[in-house]
Amino acid sequence: MNIEQLEFIVEVAKTGSLTKTAQNMHVTLSAISQSITNLETELGIKLFIRSRAGAKPTIEGEKIIRKAFQVVTSIQEIREEAENYNQLQSGELRIATIPGYTCYLVDGVSQFKMDYPNIKMEVMETPTEKIIEKINSREIDIGLTAMLEKNFTHSNMVYERILTGQMVLAVSRFTPLATQTTMMKQELKELTFVIYKDEIIKKYLEKLESEIGSIRILFSSNNTDAINTAVKNGLAVTIGPNYSFFNSPDAIKGDIVTVPIISPQTAPVYLGWLKHKEKKFSKPSSLFIERVKAQLQA
DSSP: OOHHHHHHHHHHHHHSOHHHHHHHTTSOHHHHHHHHHHHHHHHTSOOEEEETTEEEEOHHHHHHHHHHHHHHHHHHHHHHHHHHHHHHHHOEEEEEEOTTOHHHHHHHHHHHHHHOTTOEEEEEEOOHHHHHHHHHTTSOSEEEEEESOSSOOOTTEEEEEEEEEOEEEEEETTSGGGGOSOEEGGGGGGSEEEEEOOHHHHHHHHHHHHHHOOOEEEEEESOHHHHHHHHHTTSOBEEEEGGGGTTOHHHHHTSEEEEEEEOTTOOOEEEEEEEETTSOOOHHHHHHHHHHHHHHHO
8 A cells, every 4th residue: 555546546536537537646547547456455345336437435435535535635734844844945035015114024034034044035125016017927926015905906916914004194303294193185285295106105196186186296206215305304295104104214213204194085005915816825935924914013
């Protein structure tokens, strides 16, 4: 008796056909038939009643097949555990995040590399639309991004929410705006903005402008340092999810202050992981996500 024989009889019981089993397991029909015959001879019992209609387990065969199924399941678990171990010894993890969140990943990456030094890791910053492109092209494994939708509906993606926040205005501490506890949407029309070029910000502003009219934009950029400098110097204000400022050095020092925006369109802004729906999470991906998730939620 060997593992292959047990796998064969379990698959034949599932399909009811030696031919289908041979196709599913990529072996010849004669190999399946001979293997089962040898096992029946060894055990001294008939496992299947074979006919032109297929193969049906005998009463004795059903009992044997149930036990074989338990063995095959345990063997598969052993193989998966070994595969997980191998991935942790020589795996690869490619991550993309929207700008402003790399600081959340640094500690996680550092600790992860200490625990699993053979995992090759790559972290890049890029806007949401580029993250989606890179996931579709398999250039990255997972992406950390913000979403306005509670349930992300992109046909090729799986999205897991981690945090729920809200849009806030970010202003210099040296401006009168820093003393306000809230900001009404109508007041935004009087301000000058510097905007980070990202899909979520674009959608939010489009909806805002549909309600209050055009807003003044000094410049748009993917350079967060340039945006923060303009805000700190009081040249303009910016807008973004509140959690994007939690670990910002300028916000921590108090140079930039955030003010909640109050409007009828106020809605949550979600932060979460994206991956391709056809890509199974590797063990390194799962472990890393759990660590970063705990850090962000804390």
